[in-house]
Amino acid sequence: MPHLPLISGADATRTLDALFINAPLRDYGQRPRTNDYTLPVLGMAYIATYAQRAGFTVGVLDAEAHGLGIDETAKIVNEAAPRWAAMNLLAPTYEMSARIASQLDPAIALMVGGHHAKALPDRILADPRMVNLRALVLGEGELRVAALLEDEQRRRELPGVIWRDPILGTRATGIADPQTNARMLGPDINTLPYVNRAFLPQDPYQAAPTTTDRRIAASRGTDWLAAAALNGHQEANIVGSRGCPYNCTFCGAAWSANPDVKIRVRSPQNIIGELDQLHAEYGTTAFRFVDDLFLGVRDVIHEHMKAFAETGIGDRYVWDATGRINVLDRLSDNDLDTLVSNGLREVALGIESGSDRILKAMDKRIDAEMTDRVARRLLAHGIGVKGYFILGFPGETRVDLDATVQHIRTLWDIADHNPGDLRASVFEFRPYPGTPVWTTLTEAGHDPDALLAYGDVDLTQDGADESMRQRDEFNFSVGIQFGDVPLDQVRTTLAMLTREQHERNHGGPAAAA
Template identity: 80%
Template sequence: MRQLTLISGTDDVHALDALFINAPLRDYGLRPRINDYTLPVLGMAYIATYAQQAGFNVGVLDAEAHGLGVQETAKIVNAARPRWAGMNLLAPTYEMSARIAEQLAPDIALMVGGHHAKAMPDRVLADPRMRNLRALVLGEGEVRVAALLEDESRRRELPNVLWRDPLTGSRAGGIASSRTRAAMLAPDINALPYVNRAFLPQDPYQPAPTATDRRLAASGRTAWLQNAAHGKIGYIEANIVGSRGCPYDCGFCGAAWSANPDIKIRVRRPENIIGELDQLHEKYGVTAFRFVDDLFLGVRDVIKEHMKVFADHRIGERYVWDATGRINILDRLTDHDLDVLVGNGLREVALGIESGSHRMLKAMDKRITTEMTERVIRRLVAHGIGVKGYFILGYPGETREDLQATVRHIHRLWDIADHHPGEIRVSVFEFRPYPGTPVWKSLTDAGYRPEQLLAYSDVDLSHNGADESMRQRDEFNFSVGIQFGEVPLEDIRATLATLTRQQHERNHAEPGAAA
């Protein structure tokens, strides 16, 4: 049956204890998706893996990965008849999640978590479409979700688990002793089981070679990448998390420390990470990895510790990997440090550059300058390390000069890459506010109503000469339809479309050719 082929990781023989649902970015029953890849829901897979090892039969339905509509998603859940349905609530997909929840059979209990649930718990609890909601889990869910599956009545003993009192309609919550609270809210990430990839329909996966791959192949740095770039073989890639939490407070980010005071920052031991790399290689043939957490290249001492152990295990001779990084931290690394990263297999770094305007970078609390960014990227690409740079257009208070400074900054970075072996890929997004972030408070203090700021819709760039197929693995652009700065939205989107199209053309240029 179709629903059984779309549910990942479950044991089809036994009754389903829980089905975890990743809502689609939009209702694909109304307009089919074009892209065929989305980043895996690693957080949800961690919860499912932990519950499975605790003895429960669970599955994941990734409606975004399968391009499902709201009605079909709800139909699959109802046909599977789980005891519990679980959802990760994110601001841009909350309406999709609520519409799915509204259609669930009344005997399916609902638990929710995620950034949106954490930022606006009372709003979620009061939503009549969430009538099946029996547990709202704030923060990391592995231990508490398994406890709920074992015995729902235990929710009164679980910290930071909320529900709506059926008699009074008011919020109720669990209380735990101080002894058990820390272990439930911040489990030892080195003791957690490795993610069972059976829960992830698109991870590991075989990607199309990127411009960075082609340049690496042209340089002869990695033989199997050279073969992949010439179509002789493919390579298998997987996503991985090396840490949890972030010490920075970027104004727009849901991971900002001020939005997550309960999160204890933890980094996995390098031996623990290498164990997962080797497991994925042995089981799936994975030779390329993407670290998607905030801190893997975000703390200098952590970088040095991990790279020493990576070198001891000769990781660079067996694998390549990408990671997120902090520009201010990378700026402090020596050329020798960068040589060590390259020798250990670093292929590409994802950087939140965000703006080419000093004024906007200060408003975002980025703690970087454009000069620092250019200096870091010049050094990275000179070492053959690719860069994926993220930018935000239309941030509150942005002027036309700020916008043009960002455009000029992007073109300077492209020019730098054109003269070095490393490549830079640019991803540009229209600003959208998320509840719980520092900028959200600033906007609501300024008089914006939450209903205005939560009115997310996807942006159609086709009339500006760009389309979804140009965006590769990026999330689709979302907007709340509000002009937060000086520049009209139509000009923001025209600029966004132009930069997207230019990056698309660069992606398809021959290695070594100036775009």
Template identity: 80%
Template sequence: MPRLPLINGADARRTLDALFVNAPLRDYALRPRTNDYTLPVLGMAYIATYAKQAGFNVGLLDAEAHGLGVAETAQICNAAAPRWAAMNLLAPTYEMSARIAAKLDPHIALMAGGHHAKAMPDRILADPRMANLQALVLGEGELRVAALLKDQQRRRELPGVLWRDRLLGTRAAGVADPKTSAALLGPDINALPYVDRAFLPQDPYRSAPTAADRRLADRGHAGWRATAARDGHIEANIVGSRGCPYNCTFCGAAVSANPDTAIRVRTPENIISELNQLHAEHGVTAFRFVDDLFLGAGRVIDEQMAAFTRHRIGEKYVWDATGRINVLDRLSDRDLERLVSNGLREVALGIESGSDRILQAMDKRINAEMTERVARRLVSHGIGVKGYFILGFPGETQDDLNATICHIRNLWAISDHHSGDVRASVFEFRPYPGTPVWHTLIEAGHTPDALLAYGDVDLTGDGAHESMRQRDEFNFSVGIQFGDIPLQRIRATLATLTREQHQRNQDRREAAA
């Protein structure tokens, strides 16, 4: 049997039924990566875990995490000789995926899924580099991928599975049984097995201690021993729900782009059981909830925190989560205190802009005043805030950009007077197919080819210095000026704000040392 270098989770003694391949954000053979950590591909790992539980021998090759080039990724896949290669197609990495697919041994059947597959299936099926694509799986794939691994011919009876009829040159699709379609397309997330971390090369991982960690230790937080505060935690990422009820115009998870996705939240007991399992098996004591709803719906927050309190989660673990500003704005001080006592360390917020005009165009359902109010309340309770911002949104003017710069600095100033910190993460706008703003841009005369021409932007030079290196892989662009502001000014502003945040991080670390 061939050795399986850099392939996670596979049994090298058995024939490989499927190799799941996460394409790199760029070809690292041309410019090596500088970041040493990337978020794990939890969706792909869920599918691999389900297939493994069904008895198949599967592995995961995370080319992004390993910093691989296109040719090396294809070589590893061909050497492993799986029956199937499976890819998650995303707009920024589609070109990398297609180039890898074109280099695969023709004896390896190809299946693909992901947001880009759902948004542009016909374009993918017509791509000659995807000539060996035997199944394009739209939506959540656990049950249908396992069915395909058992018998490729089952694609004819699986909903949301497409392929190219080679004789007719037309799209073919599975004809589903109405009685089973709903379960296949939206599985019961409480019945799915917990993600097998053997498939993930960087999760769990050991983190460096944060200022929030030290604050908790100083308070004598029951879940924090002195060694944990000094050395950092073993951390893991986790998903508490699927689907999003919001319609932010730039987001691939927008409800209008996913009308067939049922919103489902895992039960508190199911989540807590996974937390305890990760602690028992890997020593994990810190978690990051990466889904949209964990702190994005009042009912969910109340239900989860009641269970966390019963199980005394805050005495054992700390955790971070994404949140919705408009939802957090409605929480009482008592609600925030309960979040802290249950271990909340930091909330990631899609703030996006300091311009109310742009926020309205994004359909964010917030304004800058609300964001500042929420941030002030969070940091006053010792909860950190990580704010995400978009520069260069369609229609953005210099006044809008100035408002965002001012907004970020106001948030920093607020945190300077409280125990919680505010971190700003700034990105250049890029369009994703299927989103509301994508359709707006197409109607305005932009072509899909132009909107899909993603390229990486090297901001590690030009005065951006080390502050950009830990996020270098995420600097990519389609090279189009969508608002009134030239791209070079957008990128210079991005670099300046990132440099300032980097300095603030250093100052915080030195002050806490």
């Protein structure tokens, strides 16, 4: 099979039933990528793994991980000649996906899914570059993709599958037995096979030791987990749940944008089984839970930590997770001690803003004082915090922006006086279709075409080139000023904060201050 080294998980002796394509975030044929790591496409790998277990020959072409250009990606797909090409559509990369699709051999059937497909299905069906599109899958795809690979005509009986009638030009939708809808649309995640990591070219991966790793290693002496921390862990990404009960207005996972998604949490035994499998196969000792909110429900946290303690997870592994500030605020100090003893290394928090007015507009259900309190307690327990922040949110004033800058610096100061470390990851606001704020903006008169005109932003004029290197893929904008602060000033602030965080990471001036 041509280009086999770039197609992950494929059997070279068999014809591909499906090739899953993760489009590049920009056309690297025009400008080579600068970062050397991107998050693995776990959702795509879940679908590929399920299809493989169902007996189909599949592979994953992660054009972002390999830094491929549009033309090269399309060439690889055409030479591999799968029966189906499958794409995960995201708003910032839709143009990349559509350009690849326009170059595919007409003999290759195309299926698509993802947040963008779910939010704007008719727009995608009408795109002339998607002429080969034979199935648009809304929501979680494991069971329905396998059914489509078995027989394309099964789309007529599958819920949440849409296509355009080639003769009439009208939208056609599968009609399923209502009793099968729930199972097809929201599979029991405890029965899904563990992700076959052969489909992920960069996961597991060797990570450099963090500040928290060094602290843990020093406290543990000479045991093998301490040695792993000092040398850098073999790390893997993992999903512990699906769905989110919150409605943050900017987020594609908001419940109002996903009324069909039932919140499901994997059992602790199921999760522990995957941790142990990854350790046995790859020597993995660190894990990163990347689902929307792994630490998002207090009762679930207690259940998982009880099982983690009973199986000695904290003696064997470290792990990072996403968390919800208002939930963590209700945990006791004993709860935080339990998290630490069970291996928690860092929590990623959607702090977003230092302005209570903006936090209310975002429907975050938190305030800056709560964030300060939660971060202080986590850091005091030696738990690292990765805080996400958004600049330029609709309606943001200079006072709001300054409050966010001050909030970040206050949190850095708290970290400087506690054993835990704080990393600030700052982004320019960008609207995603299907989210509550998208509806607000379009109802206010914003042109959807303008809201979808994503482009990458060059911050080198503000001296942020090196500091942006590891997050090159996230630096996107639609070029619209949504608040009161001019866009160039938003970007100058973004570059300043990112540069300061970079200096803190590397012991520069900010770290010494």
